[in-house]
Amino acid sequence: MAETLLEIKDLTHRFGGLTAVSDLNFEIIKDEIVGLIGPNGAGKTTVFNLVSGFYVPSEGDILYKGERINGLKPHEIASRQIGRTFQNIRLWSDMTVLDNIKISQHYRLGYNLMDAFLQTKKYKKHEKMIEDDAHELLEEFQLSDLAHEMPKNLPYGIQRRVEIARALSLKPALLMLDEPAAGLSSSDVSELIQYIQWIKENFKLTIWMIEHQMQVIMSLCSRIKVIDFGKELVTGTAEEVRNSPEVIKAYLGDGEI
Amino acid sequence: MTDIPALAKRNSRLPVSTMAILALFALMVGLTMAGVINKYIQSVLMFIGINIIFSASLNIVNGYMGEFSCGHGGFMAVGAYVSSVLSVVLFTENSFTGQPLLPPGSAIFLFPVVIIIGGLVAAVFGLLVAIPSFKTRDDYLAIITIAANFIIVTLINNIGAVGGSRGFMGMKKSLKAMEAVIDLPYMIIWIFIFVVLSIVMIRRLMNSTYGKGISSIRYDETSAEIMSVNTNHMKLVAFMFSSGLAGIAGGLFAHVMGFVNPASFSIFKSTEGLVMVYLGGMGSLSGSVLSAVIFTLMLEALRPLQILKWVLIPLMLILLMQFRPEGLLGNRELSDVFPKLKRIFIRKDSSNG
Numbered sequence: 227m228a229e230t231l232l233e234i235k236d237l238t239h240r241f242g243g244l245t246a247v248s249d250l251n252f253e254i255i256k257d258e259i260v261g262l263i264g265p266n267g268a269g270k271t272t273v274f275n276l277v278s279g280f281y282v283p284s285e286g287d288i289l290y291k292g293e294r295i296n297g298l299k300p301h302e303i304a305s306r307q308i309g310r311t312f313q314n315i316r317l318w319s320d321m322t323v324l325d326n327i328k329i330s331q332h333y334r335l336g337y338n339l340m341d342a343f344l345q346t347k348k349y350k351k352h353e354k355m356i357e358d359d360a361h362e363l364l365e366e367f368q369l370s371d372l373a374h375e376m377p378k379n380l381p382y383g384i385q386r387r388v389e390i391a392r393a394l395s396l397k398p399a400l401l402m403l404d405e406p407a408a409g410l411s412s413s414d415v416s417e418l419i420q421y422i423q424w425i426k427e428n429f430k431l432t433i434w435m436i437e438h439q440m441q442v443i444m445s446l447c448s449r450i451k452v453i454d455f456g457k458e459l460v461t462g463t464a465e466e467v468r469n470s471p472e473v474i475k476a477y478l479g480d481g482e483i
Numbered sequence: 484m485t486d487i488p489a490l491a492k493r494n495s496r497l498p499v500s501t502m503a504i505l506a507l508f509a510l511m512v513g514l515t516m517a518g519v520i521n522k523y524i525q526s527v528l529m530f531i532g533i534n535i536i537f538s539a540s541l542n543i544v545n546g547y548m549g550e551f552s553c554g555h556g557g558f559m560a561v562g563a564y565v566s567s568v569l570s571v572v573l574f575t576e577n578s579f580t581g582q583p584l585l586p587p588g589s590a591i592f593l594f595p596v597v598i599i600i601g602g603l604v605a606a607v608f609g610l611l612v613a614i615p616s617f618k619t620r621d622d623y624l625a626i627i628t629i630a631a632n633f634i635i636v637t638l639i640n641n642i643g644a645v646g647g648s649r650g651f652m653g654m655k656k657s658l659k660a661m662e663a664v665i666d667l668p669y670m671i672i673w674i675f676i677f678v679v680l681s682i683v684m685i686r687r688l689m690n691s692t693y694g695k696g697i698s699s700i701r702y703d704e705t706s707a708e709i710m711s712v713n714t715n716h717m718k719l720v721a722f723m724f725s726s727g728l729a730g731i732a733g734g735l736f737a738h739v740m741g742f743v744n745p746a747s748f749s750i751f752k753s754t755e756g757l758v759m760v761y762l763g764g765m766g767s768l769s770g771s772v773l774s775a776v777i778f779t780l781m782l783e784a785l786r787p788l789q790i791l792k793w794v795l796i797p798l799m800l801i802l803l804m805q806f807r808p809e810g811l812l813g814n815r816e817l818s819d820v821f822p823k824l825k826r827i828f829i830r831k832d833s834s835n836g
Binding site for chain 1: 691693695696698709710720814
């Protein structure tokens with residue numbers, strides 16, 4: 227029996243009078259790569275923001291590893307090992323790549339303010355651990371040479387990789403990627419596909435992604451959920467989704483002019 | 484915010500920086516006791532020290548965390564009044580309790596405790612700003628900091644027991660009580676020690692992964708939360724630590740002056756802090772130190788101009804913002820601007836073992 231990692235039950239979210247997400251149900255099974263697609267404004271990023279704790283859902287529940295996480299603060303959800311990236315890269319662009327990775331280990335600092343002031347044994351031990359782990363992660367991502375660079379000075383494609391590496395410093399079981407291929411050239415995109423595949427194998431992750439580029443979605447995702455106006459249209463394999471009349475209608479209209 | 488290895492790797496032998504600080508300390512205390520530097524120069528040195536603590540502490544919020552606090556003078560007032568009242572009540576004959584509550588001589592040990600208590604109470608008042616900061620940012624938070632400044636100054640103005648707007652005095656007597664035990668230039672000594680402690684504490688905090696959580700808020704608060712930084716907690720730490728240090732600066736200021744009144748801690752005081760932070764460079768600790776020295780000396784040098792200096796100094800601020808908005812050092816430290824400094828530290832360090 228496959229293990230459910232994330233379970234979304236009857237999720238509804240309203241902004242004032244606008245229902246951005248309505249009655250959404252979704253299960254993400256351990257070890258799969260699933261996609262969330264839909265036309266612009268369909269509520270995809272809102273779903274991500276609900277799961278990562280930026281919004282508290284109006285109705286419904288979000289269960290992660292069986293624990294209810296709606297209502298928790300984003301940093302509390304991050305500490306439960308859910309990593310995420312953003313559609314527009316949100317690195318701390320004026321802090322070094324190394325600092326970006328190190329700060330993202332706040333969830334397991336292991337020392338407090340006093341330890342930092344007095345530079346106690348505990349402080350040194352944990353700082354060393356964080357530093358070593360950060361270097362190890364950068365090494366795995368072949369970013370070691372850039373450890374002391376500021377992200378703002380790096381090319382866009384590299385920034386994407388740094389952002390994914392940063393999300394992985396949370397040691398997540400679930401990685402949520404919000405349009406990882408946005409703004410990449412077509413050669414970068416095929417590289418990204420291999421890259422995501424590699425991350426999944428190497429870090430034993432479950433990946434949930436929003437993506438517009440069908441090439442990425444079709445070649446990676448075992449299951450795809452399509453939403454429009456916050457409601458579910460179809461869930462199925464790439465082939466099923468591609469041939470679904472509802473999806474074609476949502477993207478292209480119903481053919482009557 | 485680079486780490487100078489000499490400080491990071493502590494060896495059994497003292498690092499150069501520590502030796503330099505000890506030498507400066509010995510020099511200042513020695514010259515004062517030998518009577519080489521007169522009372523005026525002593526007071527300028529002390530104001531430099533107080534301004535270093537004041538501007539460096541403001542830099543935690545305005546520089547590292549990227550919020551705009553313009554009510555820092557209020558927290559200085561809290562520290563000044565709390566430590567003044569404590570020191571007067573504990574160590575001198577006073578209007579509250581008559582006889583001193585403790586033997587006056589005990590001031591030589593308890594004086595720093597009194598100053599620290601002033602700082603702690605100021606840190607609690609920091610909550611006035613810290614709690615709104617959970618929900619509010621930028622300009623709106625800046626307005627809240629101004630309000631906090633006004634609230635504190637108005638409160639003190641209306642507490643008759645501490646003199647209201649006429650001010651509060653008697654702290655000189657606590658110093659006299661200390662000098663009666665052993666004659667030492669206590670204020671110079673304690674200001675020096677508190678300056679060094681403040682700088683070391685800020686440095687260590689801001690170089691730790693924990694403290695860098697504060698800077699991560701400045702660059703992107705949303706991603707800080709997503710990357711497991713408890714931003715509310717970090718804001719609480721930043722505001723309370725910052726106002727606590729301002730309180731310590733206030734306590735020292737009150738004891739140097741021997742007299743405090745609420746007007747000394749109005750929005751003008753807060754503005755002085757802002758001038759120093761922006762002159763030195765936001766997020767630069769050595770910049771804050773440098774600008775506190777320059778600013779204090781400049782105030783003294785321009786003293787003959789009297790009120791005109793408040794035309795000249797803001798004018799300089801306008802020019803600074805026009806031509807070098809990042810301040811003298813920008814976001815860097817002295818050791819980044821003069822790499823030689825760093826090399827000296829590193830070489831000495833490796834030769835130490």
